[in-house]
């Protein structure tokens with residue numbers, strides 16, 4: 001079965017992680033990174049999760065999951081090492097149409113967590129449809145080597161150029177031509193080389209030629 005890829009806005013949204021072990025820690029970290037409002041329910045926590053609790057980065061209930069705890073959350077991750085508990089959490093979520101990731105039972109997920117490369121505004125998400133998370137991780141590591149930190153600045157430059165063109169060029173067909181010329185203009189190479197002069201010249205060329 002094919003999965004539909006989505007990028008969610010979770011800033012300020014209530015999310016629940018059930019379990020406080022190694023896998024929970026990885027999933028919590030990625031939720032905190034995007035500004036989600038995270039609650040953890042688990043009788044025990046890794047030292048890192050405990051640190052996030054101490055720093056007030058997340059709310060925590062030091063107890064076992066109880067029926068219905070999932071209610072009111074946008075996203076839930078069932079990450080205990082007890083399959084029966086994870087199944088109970090998943091059941092609660094399916095009843096309520098909540099997004100649920102059950103870490104040990106792919107059939108009880110309505111979404112998977114991909115491996116992710118982030119470079120500022122660039123997000124590359126990798127999934128093997130659950131066939132091999134280890135391969136997803138290796139592909140991420142390969143892509144990290146190809147898409148370096150310079151993509152952060154590159155996308156910022158492209159963003160401000162795009163805003164400028166949207167503002168100044170009324171004709172959509174001409175705008176499209178300019179965006180394509182800019183995308184092909186090897187601006188990344190100028191950024192990698194730290195050559196601001198060449199960058200400015202190429203941009204000026206693109207804006208005047210298309």
Ligand SMILES: C[C@@]1(CC(=O)O)c2cc3[nH]c(cc4nc(cc5[nH]c(cc(n2)[C@H]1CCC(=O)O)[C@@](C)(CC(=O)O)[C@@H]5CCC(=O)O)C(CC(=O)O)=C4CCC(=O)O)c(CCC(=O)O)c3CC(=O)O
Pocket residue numbers: 026027101102103104105106109111112113114115116126127128129130131132133134135136137140
């Ligand atoms: C279905 C899915 C559901 C979900 O969790 O979303 C799922 C399920 C399971 N994972 C298992 C094992 C491992 N998972 C990892 C790592 C990651 N797993 C992630 C996602 C996913 N894992 C979803 C599918 C993603 C896809 O479509 O490819 C990543 C990408 C994202 C993240 O978790 O943040 C993250 C890499 C992040 C990174 O490095 O970039 C490693 C490797 C490691 O830890 O280094 C191992 C051990 C090696 C191996 O098994 O391959 C097991 C079996 C446990 C057991 O042995 O019983 C199950 C359950 C099952 O398959 O039945």
Ligand SMILES: NC(=O)C1=CN([C@@H]2O[C@H](COP(=O)(O)OP(=O)(O)OC[C@H]3O[C@@H](n4cnc5c(N)ncnc54)[C@H](O)[C@@H]3O)[C@@H](O)[C@H]2O)C=CC1
Pocket residue numbers: 018019020021022023024041042043044045046063064065079080081082085102103104133
């Ligand atoms: N999807 C993924 O990416 C991966 C999934 N797994 C699966 O994830 C599961 C968890 O792995 P780990 O985090 O390494 O285990 P762990 O043993 O480190 O953590 C389990 C956590 O669940 C908590 N817990 C147990 N019963 C609970 C209950 N009734 N209510 C709330 N919390 C409860 C424990 O206190 C502990 O914090 C394993 O079953 C494994 O099969 C393992 C690797 C990767």
